[in-house]
Amino acid sequence: MRACVIHGVEDLRLEERPSEPLGERGVRVRVRAGGICGSDLHYYYEGRVGNFVIKEPLIPGHEFSGEVAEVGPAVQRVKPGDRVAVNPGRSCGHCEFCRRGEINLCANVFFMGSASKFPHMQGGFREAVAVEESQCTTVPAKVPFTTIAFAEPLSVALHAIRLAGPLVGKRVLVSGAGPIGLLIVMAARHVGAQSVTSVDIVAATLRAAKQVGATNTINLREAPDALKDLAASHNGFDVVIEASGAPAALESAINVAKRGGTIVQVGTLPHGGVTAPLNLVMAKELTLKGAMRFGVEFDWAVELLTSGALDVGPLLTGEFPAERAAQAFALARDRNAGLKVMLTF
Ligand SMILES: [Zn+2]
């Protein structure tokens, strides 16, 4: 079984790995498509994501879909041949957080393709992977594997939106027009936001934002004051969802949020910490929330993708066989050319 393995900074190898044993409730998935995420790029180009540092070879990848190849004797919900979306997170089910339904905060979560624990949790960029039945959601055979592989990033977007509260009639600012920011734009329109303004510093990403439904786009590199001016015209934004992870974007979010407004931080900020005008959080009574991964939103995402309610087609900018993984990572990093780039196995 071939696997993409990161050994260190810009050292990615395609290696032969033994296939894993299958438990009673295990499902062997023949992986077909896997999306390259910002965190995969950080692992590959920097050897770390925020506070998570690569300390042993890591198979990246947590956004993937495939076909069921084999099931354990106790598996009931899926069978060989089924097309599945795979939830890369497996929560323990018995900690304080799981018991109250906040499975994304599980103290013992196993999240694939992550170096947050040692030994690292190996990911899905490989020909086949053993997961639990509970991680698999079947989808109709007509839905392309690449579409299904958007389930994980769309879940992240939906979780951030859910934490922002009802968006109907709200003026929403989405900062950062990478894949997560763009999925947030789409989903925010879908749930009834009055306006969705997308800001970034790369023109190509803002063209995509327009394409997926942003009501306004602002290129902060070309028009640094445009966001402040727009915010001033209507007392600021009810909701800001910060998906870029840039310290300046968090500062700006605090400045342009309306009094009593809500900011959701979903982008990963630099690990050294940031300075921000937090006094305004007090003075404007802002609510500042973090959004980490997702819970029940995974099933919502699969439904939105399989029903066609959200069309993620414009976000897919490349598909590469695993042999060309390095090229795929380079395109995914190039914000002028790539949005979501996928590996196929
Ligand atoms: Zn991701």
Ligand SMILES: [Zn+2]
């Ligand atoms: Zn738990």
